Amino acid sequence: MANFSFIDLFAGIGGFRLALQSVGGTCIGFSEIAPDAINTYCKNFKEDESANFGDITKLKTLPDHDFMTAGVPCQSWSIAGKNLGFDDDRGQLWNDTLYLLNKVRPKAFIFENVKGLADPRNAEALKYILNRIKEAGYYAQVNVLNAYDYGVPQTRVRIYIVGFKDKKYFEKFTLAPATPGCVQLSDVLDGCNATECRQSNDNNARWSLSCNEKGFNDYFLFNDLRNGNTTIHSWDIQETTEREKSICYLLLKNRRKDKYGKLDGNPLSLLHFQELDPSVSREDLENLVEKGILKRVSYLYEICEQRNDLSEDATWVMSQAKNGIINFDTLKSSKELKKRKLNAQDILSTLETIGIVKCTEERYDFKNTKISTGLAGINRIFLPTCKIYPTLVASDTNDYITTENINADNIEDFRASFMKNVYRTGNYRRITKQEACRIQGFPADYLLPPTRARWMKLIGNSVAVPVIKMLVKAIVNTGVFDGQEKVVVKNRNSHQSSYLSLFDRYEENHIAESGMVCEDIELS
Template sequence: MTKFTYIDLFSGIGGFRIALDELGGQSVGFSEIDKRALETYKTNFNDPEGHDLGDVTKIQELPNVDLVVGGVPCQSWSVAGKKRGFDDPRGKLWWDAIRVIKMSQPKAFIFENVKGLMDPRNRANLELIIDSFADIGYKVRYQLLNSFDFGVPQNRSRIFIVGFREDMLEFAEEFNYPEAHLADRTVGDLLEGFKLKSILKHKFDPHLLHGKMIPRSRNAFQKIDELNDFFIFCDTRNGHSTIHSWDLYDTTEKEKRIGMAIMSNRRKKRYGDADGNPMSVDDIAELVQGATAKDLDKLVDKRILKKTPEGKYDLLNSKNSSGIDGVYRVFLPNSGIFSTLTATGTRDFIATEYLDGDDPSKYKQQFIDKIFKPKKFRQVSSREAARIQGFPDTFICHDSDFSAQKQFGNAVSPPVVKALAEEVLKTGVFKSTLMGNEHGTEAANTGTSEGLDALQPNLQPS
């Protein structure tokens, strides 16, 4: 096993470290400013005095190391962070990451960030980051990797940026991103105190499940010829596992038809140019014979519709991710994947009962009667969140469940890091005896960040 040294920037609770230590890495320093994340990190890793490097923005001196890694705070690039990019102080931490690389001159580095950094709207920002690494002497590549593709039952797509020092180009040319190796695991395998059960998966004609419009591509949660292993609570779309508010509340057949009619027609241009338009009583009456203002007002009282100041009507639950009554998705225990864990929490739940569906026409009602109404679903625990992220059961979670959930939502998945770092190791780059102080610039040797301002021209708002 090749031995190598590394520094862990923006270390969080140690997702990078778990993987690198397994591969023979030796940590010589870490940087994290979140007090509770530090508590978890120090509980799990026994570091000598002086290894805590403190605030990355204040680091002025570093030892020579083989590798620098880190998950640069990413909320400013994510959907949850409203994509503020370099307008957000957290986005500007990239310049400190670049400064540290210039200072320490590692043979290689690995940085992780949200996939939003690859969004076309952030393209100029990503190119600026890559060019800035090139300016300090690094050959850089980047690629999206999804935790699901590396044995972790979670849909977590992240950009991983890998750089090799310019005198290590022979090794850089040998580097390849890891290939996917799926694991035959279900969400139920990770639940605490849960009795596993084998479920026979039935195959169906896709037209029976999706009607005339069979999607060209399916996301990781869905199989084109099987019943979905999750249910989504949403009034703005339809499907064999979509639960509408009129499915849950006490409604008449006429009220159900009104709800379906509004859902199917609210995006049509005849009612307006918005992506979802309020409709008048007359508009709705044209679609549902006999529909009256009284019918619509009853649906307002039942919290299915909302009435605009202009007297028009729209679906109350018109934002997909908000779900219905605080529930967005419920995953069955036989699902092979769970949604992305986030630091801000989730409206996604796990069912504590299996559902053996063999009839698409009855599937939704079976779920409502067997799982939803008796409330046989719950959010994941801290330990389950750790498992969904690929952390070992030996990892000690923070005492506060709220803090632990936030920390796992911020963390990098260790199995992904391990697969990626193994590919870096395969190049043989860490067997080279050439150290950073033999190659580095004056700024690297003195530990100053002189000239780094030149790497920050015309920051592009995202």
């Protein structure tokens, strides 16, 4: 075991700390501002609140330490965000982190972020960060790793920047070999026979979800925008005629063709449908609208009146017209629209209501067009034979699991068995708190708040512990901390609250997001 001190920046609930302590590290302080995370961190590590340095943007320095870790908030680089990078103020937290790195100058560091930071669109931002690290006198390596390769059944691709102050240790740094599939979904699920459901590792699922030995997907996708042998559509789960099904497939197969628009998926007009199948009538389409499978979409708008008293955003929308016509898909794909954080449909509807524009072309699209939302509250249902679960996120997802094992010789029977034994019987559920902990590499009994929204936010924002442990071991193996004496932490005098009682006391109510919760709680 190595002896080294570390400071845990953007500490969350302690994923970094679990990993570093497991190989001999001693935490001499952490920085976190989210009350639930602070409470969780302190309770699990029996830590005093005085160990929290608080808001990193207000820190001028830190105590001397050997190792710095930071899971810098990722919203500025996340694919789920607006991809504005340093245009987003939250991206400036990198500057605060790099300032402290240069100020205190630990021997080594790990900075973690979402994979979006390594994407070409953020190349300049990553270059800036690496240049700042170099200017501080550090040697750094960028690693894009999938947690699935290092001991969890989860596809969680993240960027890890590992750095050393001394070049000789940097040159000795080597990642451990990947071991994909060493832990699979059945290994972490309660109520299923892990041995019976476990697959061989012949089908490598490092960067995607998995299929079984017969080539059938180990999950079912509930979606109207995709098609596949294990895709369940709206017309599969509610009563529809063969005629209605054929019209739905007509839209599904043609909506991504360039001739119908610039978006990844485009609505089709009645004329478009009739070009594909002359027998399609408006009544056919309206019946599917009534069933909630299709929806009407206002597509082209003609400007009826120019006015000077419109809001800035409405004026900008009006300025996007060409030859007096506003094309909805052109407007929706605009980067400026994202920057302004506008809802194009809402603005156009308002302008139509007051007579500024009028719709001149109406089209039809699937009602459920958000892929991650799925259908009837279900995005995917994963079978216990699946090797891998999708990335856990703070906002939770509409993903479910079943412990029912399905066996079939052909895809038709496989699909029919799923519908009969899983979907129709409601034999599926969300992952539990304990299972979520295992999927992130935390102990199943890790103390978390009682309500799902709160614990899912905390665990979804955390790091996958086994990946951090692998990286820390690789750093320790360079010898950078060799010969150091055991770290002794000075006693902290501040009162330590009973954080678990906070979980119990607040129950279903959210703790306020600003400021730490402080209550005088009698210790037992």
